[in-house]
Amino acid sequence: MRAMTLTAPGGLDRLRLTEQPDPGEPKAGEIRVALHATSLNFHDYLVCSGKSPAADGRVPMADGAGIIEAIGEGVSDFAVGDHVVSCFFPDWHAGPPRVGDFKRVPGDGIDGFARDTVVLPATAFTKAPNGWSHKEASTITTAGLTAWRALVVDAGLKPGDTVLALGTGGVSIYALQIAHAMGAEVIVTSSSDEKLARAKEMGAAHVINYRREQNWGRKVLEITQGRGVDVVVEVGGPETLGQSLQAVRIGGHVALIGVLTGVSGDVPTALLMAKQARLQGLIVGSRQEQEEFVRALETSGIRPIIDRTFGLEELADAFRHQETGDHFGKIAVSW
Numbered sequence: 001m002r003a004m005t006l007t008a009p010g011g012l013d014r015l016r017l018t019e020q021p022d023p024g025e026p027k028a029g030e031i032r033v034a035l036h037a038t039s040l041n042f043h044d045y046l047v048c049s050g051k052s053p054a055a056d057g058r059v060p061m062a063d064g065a066g067i068i069e070a071i072g073e074g075v076s077d078f079a080v081g082d083h084v085v086s087c088f089f090p091d092w093h094a095g096p097p098r099v100g101d102f103k104r105v106p107g108d109g110i111d112g113f114a115r116d117t118v119v120l121p122a123t124a125f126t127k128a129p130n131g132w133s134h135k136e137a138s139t140i141t142t143a144g145l146t147a148w149r150a151l152v153v154d155a156g157l158k159p160g161d162t163v164l165a166l167g168t169g170g171v172s173i174y175a176l177q178i179a180h181a182m183g184a185e186v187i188v189t190s191s192s193d194e195k196l197a198r199a200k201e202m203g204a205a206h207v208i209n210y211r212r213e214q215n216w217g218r219k220v221l222e223i224t225q226g227r228g229v230d231v232v233v234e235v236g237g238p239e240t241l242g243q244s245l246q247a248v249r250i251g252g253h254v255a256l257i258g259v260l261t262g263v264s265g266d267v268p269t270a271l272l273m274a275k276q277a278r279l280q281g282l283i284v285g286s287r288q289e290q291e292e293f294v295r296a297l298e299t300s301g302i303r304p305i306i307d308r309t310f311g312l313e314e315l316a317d318a319f320r321h322q323e324t325g326d327h328f329g330k331i332a333v334s335w
Helices: 042-048 140-154 170-181 193-201 216-223 238-247 269-275 287-300 312-324
Strands: 002-006 015-019 030-039 065-071 083-086 117-121 125-127 162-166 185-190 206-209 229-234 248-256 278-281 306-310 330-334
Touching: 002 312, 015 312, 030 140, 042 312, 083 140, 125 287, 140 170, 140 229, 140 248, 140 287, 162 170, 162 238, 170 185, 170 229, 170 287, 170 330, 185 193, 185 216, 193 206, 206 216, 216 238, 229 238, 238 248, 238 269, 248 269, 306 312, 312 330
Parallel strands: 162 185, 162 229, 185 206, 229 248, 248 278, 306 330
Antiparallel strands: 002 015, 030 065, 030 117, 030 330, 065 083, 083 125
16 A cells, blocks of 8 residues: 655655555454545644654654445444544543643654555544545544634633634634634634635634734734633744733633744743633544534534645645645645
């Protein structure tokens, strides 16, 4: 079978399409899945670019979607022919967070889904939403579930709440879609007027160009008549956290889901105290939360926004497109 592999210490020029042995038939509790799509996330980029070193020969990509070819003894939740999507934490099935590292995350600590076929425990997958293509389903694992957990599981989003989504990447666009579908008012930031116009078309009530409005936290307060937003989907990290805390309401919720501006920095502790806000870090979610998210997607009619699709052999080019920052929503790889 074909598999994309990464030669240590990493780098996009070290991604190679290789031939590997077929994984065989599933044992008890396992399923065999013919994979057809994955989608790009910042975490995948860190691994493939060598910024987060992985084992030599690692098969990258945390997201995987495909169709079940065979099931092992004792598997009752799935049937041959089911369309499925992978779980970011294959061992976190339900309950509160239990994982604080990436040792068992596909594409990082273990081999991922940039390959034709896998045989894995059935609990490493959930069913995909009915009627979705494989490339659409592949956007759920990381970006979609992160947005769902940030808004619904952790923040308890309600109709009438206000949400601030930073940027127009995969998580932020999913957050816009989820919040809008739930009856929340959404504010979106970007440096691109074209992307902001698209966000408005998708239901954003207000948009802010953060290059022109450098104190965008204060602008959010103006938009909300001094109250602030109920939830901030914070993807930047240290260089944006201060303004996110300025933008959130007293007693509000800041979901720290990304570190695009760095892995450490100053925290405005006095402002955090004054706002009496909850700063919640999170990394994706559990299998049970993914199952709940899939049901919500089927009910709401939300479909992911896919910016561009590449072939498996073009994985490095897909990441180079991600590096430009020109994408809106998700970048997919399909085969």
